[in-house]
Amino acid sequence: MGKATREAYGNALARIGKENTNIVVLDADLSKSTKTDTFKKDNSNRFFNVGIAEQNLISVGAGLAAAGKIPFVSSFAMFATGRAFEQIRNAVCYPKLNVKICATHAGITVGEDGATHQSLEDIACMRVLSNMTVIVPADERETEAVIEWAAQYEGPVYVRLGRASVDDVMPEGYTFTPGTSTILQEGPDATIIACGALVGPALEAAKELNNNGIACTVVNMASIKPIDAEAIVKAATTTGAIVTAEEHNVLGGLGSAVAEVVAANHPVPMEFVGVKDTFGESGTPNELMAKYGLTAAHIVEAVKRVVTRK
Amino acid sequence: MTTLTQEQLQLVEEKAKAIRASIIRSVTAAKSGHPGGSLSIADIMALLYFLEMKVDPKNPKDPNRDRFVLSKGHAAPALYATLAEKGYFPKEELLNLRKIDHILQGHPDMKYTPGVDMSTGSLGQGISAAAGMALAGKIDNAGYRVYAVLGDGELEEGQVWEAAMFAGHYKLNNLTAFVDFNGLQIDGDIREVLSPLPIPEKFKAFNWNVIEVDGHNITELHNAIESAKAFTEGPTCIVMHTVKGKGVKEMEGQAGWHGKAPSAEQGEAFVNEIMGV
Numbered sequence: 001m002g003k004a005t006r007e008a009y010g011n012a013l014a015r016i017g018k019e020n021t022n023i024v025v026l027d028a029d030l031s032k033s034t035k036t037d038t039f040k041k042d043n044s045n046r047f048f049n050v051g052i053a054e055q056n057l058i059s060v061g062a063g064l065a066a067a068g069k070i071p072f073v074s075s076f077a078m079f080a081t082g083r084a085f086e087q088i089r090n091a092v093c094y095p096k097l098n099v100k101i102c103a104t105h106a107g108i109t110v111g112e113d114g115a116t117h118q119s120l121e122d123i124a125c126m127r128v129l130s131n132m133t134v135i136v137p138a139d140e141r142e143t144e145a146v147i148e149w150a151a152q153y154e155g156p157v158y159v160r161l162g163r164a165s166v167d168d169v170m171p172e173g174y175t176f177t178p179g180t181s182t183i184l185q186e187g188p189d190a191t192i193i194a195c196g197a198l199v200g201p202a203l204e205a206a207k208e209l210n211n212n213g214i215a216c217t218v219v220n221m222a223s224i225k226p227i228d229a230e231a232i233v234k235a236a237t238t239t240g241a242i243v244t245a246e247e248h249n250v251l252g253g254l255g256s257a258v259a260e261v262v263a264a265n266h267p268v269p270m271e272f273v274g275v276k277d278t279f280g281e282s283g284t285p286n287e288l289m290a291k292y293g294l295t296a297a298h299i300v301e302a303v304k305r306v307v308t309r310k
Numbered sequence: 311m312t313t314l315t316q317e318q319l320q321l322v323e324e325k326a327k328a329i330r331a332s333i334i335r336s337v338t339a340a341k342s343g344h345p346g347g348s349l350s351i352a353d354i355m356a357l358l359y360f361l362e363m364k365v366d367p368k369n370p371k372d373p374n375r376d377r378f379v380l381s382k383g384h385a386a387p388a389l390y391a392t393l394a395e396k397g398y399f400p401k402e403e404l405l406n407l408r409k410i411d412h413i414l415q416g417h418p419d420m421k422y423t424p425g426v427d428m429s430t431g432s433l434g435q436g437i438s439a440a441a442g443m444a445l446a447g448k449i450d451n452a453g454y455r456v457y458a459v460l461g462d463g464e465l466e467e468g469q470v471w472e473a474a475m476f477a478g479h480y481k482l483n484n485l486t487a488f489v490d491f492n493g494l495q496i497d498g499d500i501r502e503v504l505s506p507l508p509i510p511e512k513f514k515a516f517n518w519n520v521i522e523v524d525g526h527n528i529t530e531l532h533n534a535i536e537s538a539k540a541f542t543e544g545p546t547c548i549v550m551h552t553v554k555g556k557g558v559k560e561m562e563g564q565a566g567w568h569g570k571a572p573s574a575e576q577g578e579a580f581v582n583e584i585m586g587v
Binding site: 051053060061065066068 | 377431447
């Protein structure tokens with residue numbers, strides 16, 4: 001297991017923020033958990049705790065951006081995108097202000113804290129906002145690359161990060177470009193398109209399927225918006241079947257974004273691995289992933305189903 | 311503290327009158343909009359843009375300019391009338407308020423309109439953005455000041471108090487917020503709808519410097535702004551006792567004129583009344 005993406009975020013922010021003095025970091029009393037405290041250590045003059053006040057967190061970020069700063073604002077995904085949704089819409093996306101919303105503890109791998117803290121809707125909520133870019137990095141290396149890119153890009157960005165350790169999946173020398181995806185392996189029978197914490201299990205599933213005579217393509221779709229439509233159409237055309245996998249509600253997330261492209265361009269059978277329109281509960285991350293259908297075994301079953309529908 | 315000269319006072323009063331007339335003309339032409347709460351802030355708008363703020367309509371994005379955030383964004387006609395009067399865009403544009411393919415949106419929009427420093431309209435958010443701008447000024451040791459105008463009904467938004475706590479905590483002494491205390495919101499008297507009173511005590515409790523003034527008295531407003539500039543310990547809130555619809559007798563103190571446009575005949579009569587014709 002590699003580092004959690006939140007850990008990578010804190011390190012990247014500390015490194016990049018040291019050189020780029022236009023970067024200002026805001027947190028809402030969760031800096032030890034979101035890892036923005038890593039930035040704070042060497043840059044305390046550009047770190048501000050807004051307290052437990054997420055609406056103000058986002059809008060102060062908007063004001064900083066309007067005055068020329070590059071604010072990185074962090075909280076848990078639930079509160080950053082849920083509590084402050086309208087602030088993000090009206091004060092960040094509508095005026096297209098340069099605010100980076102880097103939210104951690106997304107999905108059910110939050111674990112023991114339970115459903116109130118497990119955001120399963122944030123990809124859906126953020127991708128419907130015009131002017132918003134939505135990124136779900138899969139591992140440490142990708143998180144570093146995404147934060148590097150976000151600091152350079154002018155405009156609103158949502159980065160979805162996790163609490164738990166994830167597999168290292170991205171190749172050395174990787175750099176992030178929005179609207180592109182990464183093919184991690186190629187096979188003719190079906191394509192698994194995954195993001196975030198489900199990329200590791202997708203690779204594991206592909207290995208297992210290979211032993212059963214089904215050779216899959218595996219794509220890491222970190223850029224949910226803009227999405228890599230070209231890669232999706234190519235996957236549909238060349239493999240004829242697609243399974244999506246995400247640590248999010250199946251309604252409105254990665255699967256929906258992929259299905260929109262597939263339906264409009266090259267309809268093929270699809271299966272959706274994700275949380276099936278329900279809330280989570282307390283438990284260990286592994287127990288929850290198993291109970292809510294987010295393991296390699298669930299991806300294997302979905303691929304087996306989808307190839308019979310070709 | 312600098313005292314207002316007779317010439318300055320006269321200039322601001324003339325500008326306030328012109329702004330009021332423009333508010334009526336634009337809202338009448340648009341056939342919708344919010345005249346009541348626009349007229350109540352005409353005096354502070356005239357004072358800020360024609361005397362207090364360091365701004366240049368030729369260079370609206372100057373990084374060192376003073377900033378203004380209309381947190382009560384529905385009073386956009388007052389902001390637009392002021393910006394046009396100041397020369398940010400031609401006054402004829404005011405007659406295209408709220409019209410498709412034009413620059414004056416129903417609520418202030420920093421992308422469409424030169425001189426608008428922050429897009430607002432959803433209440434409670436502008437004051438946070440103003441605090442963010444003030445914080446940026448502090449980080450950079452820049453000399454600019456940030457001004458925000460809030461509605462009294464707007465104080466019912468919880469976010470206002472998140473922002474108040476934040477600005478007080480970080481001692482943002484370059485931030486001055488005005489509360490347009492006209493006592494009325496859409497559904498009626500603020501004391502009856504959901505009372506935000508007492509207002510001064512609330513801001514004091516969040517460690518703000520608080521000054522109460524007659525919001526239609528230019529001298530009192532100017533002196534309050536001078537005190538705010540001299541106060542180094544934190545932000546200042548200037549509670550302006552105002553009359554909704556100020557300047558048009560038929561509109562004064564009437565919640566019904568919060569979001570209603572005058573007819574063409576009414577509009578003409580109201581402009582004449584304002585200009586003393």
